[in-house]
Amino acid sequence: MATQEVTMRVWRGDASGGAFKEYRLPIGEGMVVLDVIHAIQATQANDLAVRWNCKAGKCGSCSAEINGKPRLMCMTRMNTFKPGETITVAPIKSFPLIRDLVTDVSFNFEKAKTIPPLRLKPKEADGTRRMFQEDIDRAQEFHKCIECFLCQNVCHVIRDHEDNKKHFAGPRFFVRLAALEMHPLDTNDRKQFIKEKAGLGFCNITKCCTEVCPENIHITDNSIIPLKERLVDEFYDPLAWLFRKIGGK
């Protein structure tokens, strides 16, 4: 690939307003969108605000909407676009804008504080923790989450309804809750929390979160649906209801 010129439309502005600004610049072999943003910063707009850290898809800092698609900028190769195509880079939409490509994602850090933590059962008699690989495979899938919050960004429950943010934790935290629930040694009971505080019932399993996950976590199938099933067993199972009635709970 010879050096070619590209046109980038990048959102510039803050909470008070802004607009897309066009930049033309040359790109080199193998470049990703984040490289081009950095090149704009270095040569045309020193103050262009963007978050990034690892540049290898491991930290989840550089989430943006690229030609309308929620993606990590560091994992989006420039050669995936048609030659001559103008590439639009906008901040993720579901969170308040701070500046340019940087948004206020504190919603997620506040939700993290509310999650009921792990409570392990006592150790084995020999003082060890024994867990078998096949028993942790599922939870390990959830531990792959890099907290890029792209799943939160595309979730209709909060993307289109600001009011729901109070009562809904979002897919990232369903993954986290599922990881805790499926930890083989955990004893904590989070069902009430999942139902009432995390608002799992709001999710109508459209799988938008799963589609954008850069770690390919099966968010809907492996975390959300099993959690829903647990709630059904707990709250809507007629036998369980009867036992609760008799037990006076």
Added chain:
Amino acid sequence: MAAEGKYETHEYDVIVIGAGGAGLRAAIEASAQGVKTALVCKSLLGKAHTVMAEGGIAAALGNVYPEDNWKVHFRDTMRGGKMLNNWRMAQIHAQEAPERVLELEEWGALFDRTKDGLILQRDFGGHRYARLAHVGDRTGLEMIRTLQQHAVHKGIDVYMECNVQRLLKDGERISGAFGYWRESGKFVLFKCKAVVLATGGGGKAWKITSNSWEYTGDGIAMALDAGADLIDIEMIQFHPTGMVWPPSVRGILVTEGVRGDGGTLTNSLGKRFMFDYIPDFFKAETAESEKEADGWYEDKKNNRRTPDLLPRDEVARAINAEVKAGRGTSHGGVFLDIASRRPAEYIKRRLPSMYHQFKELADVDITKEPMEVGPTCHYFMGGVRVDADTTAATVPGLFAAGEVAAGLHGANRLGGNSLSDLVVFGRRAGLYAAEHAKALKGPLAVDAGQIEAIAQELLAPFNGKGGENPYTIHADLQDCMQNLVGIIRTETELKEALDKLAAFKQRLTKVNIEGNRQYNPGWHLALDLRSMLEVSEAATLAAIERKESRGGHTRDDYPKTDAKFAKVNVVVKKRKDDLHISQEPLPEMPEELKKIVEEQK
């Protein structure tokens, strides 16, 4: 007007700066000791460099090889560090690492398992036994997330995207820290009895680097400014295997776990060249034939370790030499091949992020083709001089843990010893900072005049005249350090680097920042450049002082180790505005530990 009234002010017993593994563990410990603790970090929580660590955390758990114990780990660490290590730190580290790993498990970490359901351990360079607890090749993510969630559940105050720029002192002792919020650009003042530095290294001053934008040596520069000593700052690790192609990904890390799991290094002639680079120091414990090397993965009793897993300094130099001799790949690296040696399923299960990274960024399927790799600036062995037991720096109230601190790794760090360093010494830093804070009575004094001067200095880039662009200065600095203070060094080039660094300092005063203080990366870089230049100068001066080759410091003009330099640390101090270099003797190792290092060959 008092600084407290003018700027947003917070008061704590202990401030921890940096929220990677060491900072998180320090904050957890300080808070558990009952002192008021805050964690302050440049990025969002959970994005620090620890998240990028891949291969594993070294601890002699003995789950895979019951023969393993702290003594063998101690011995491997000392020998890997070419005996320049602080022996007491190496001892504490080897003894406490298993406890800290099990503690992570207690807090929710899910490491890969052995058949018996215990924590699985993998082979890595310089470790006698399979010793690294791991989660595929994303161990750092597991570790930072576990610590992050634990800290959050403990209710520790976290100041995210808050960049501390200077430490404040009341007389001789630490009394606070001053910085800015990245979001608003507004200043923030922390008054505190103790500061724990957990700010990592400064590899962003090099061009080919595995380090992110955060790695600008802030903690090292702040410690120097506050009057603390540095040691071993010339010791910089070039990880042997960074990506080399395409150019945009050059330097991104390729885990040593590839070799730990059976991958080999080959040159353009298809030769496993590491057999030609076994130094005398490691001859007795390294395989001489491919057959023995391959046998070692399964049978460690009857075979010696493959030279592909010599310590990193040895492997990086060997790759450098092969490329220089014209036996490199067309892109200036060598081949790292696991495709022809292990089944595709095994590779995908053991190295999922490497598979993903090469597929997405380089169009290479590592289960079918070899990778192209070359050295990348990765880690500072040197940094703030600390007391081995307490992590106290030479300034009262200042503590340091993790990459920013020096001593544990000596002249070269073994893979896997960093993650264990973070939790072992992070915990100790939190513990002793809390003790220090508890023992102090009376109000905290900060100097309003000093704070005002700092504030003016931090705003200077907005008023500069001369039209310098901070990004251009940074690129020039990276070229300078890469070319003149790289893997192989000579006095003439090091002195040339000093001249260039002086010129960069001048240019930095002529930077003129566009835009305002709100989330302005150009301004942030101009401020970070100050630390990068200071750290670069310290490293260059120390590199001139050490007239020998050892570990992460190779001198073309002094290619051998020198017994005289085996006994000293190079020390850097800042007095007024100048850096001063001296040599000080290493602490003497007790006889019984000397025996361990000798006996366990």
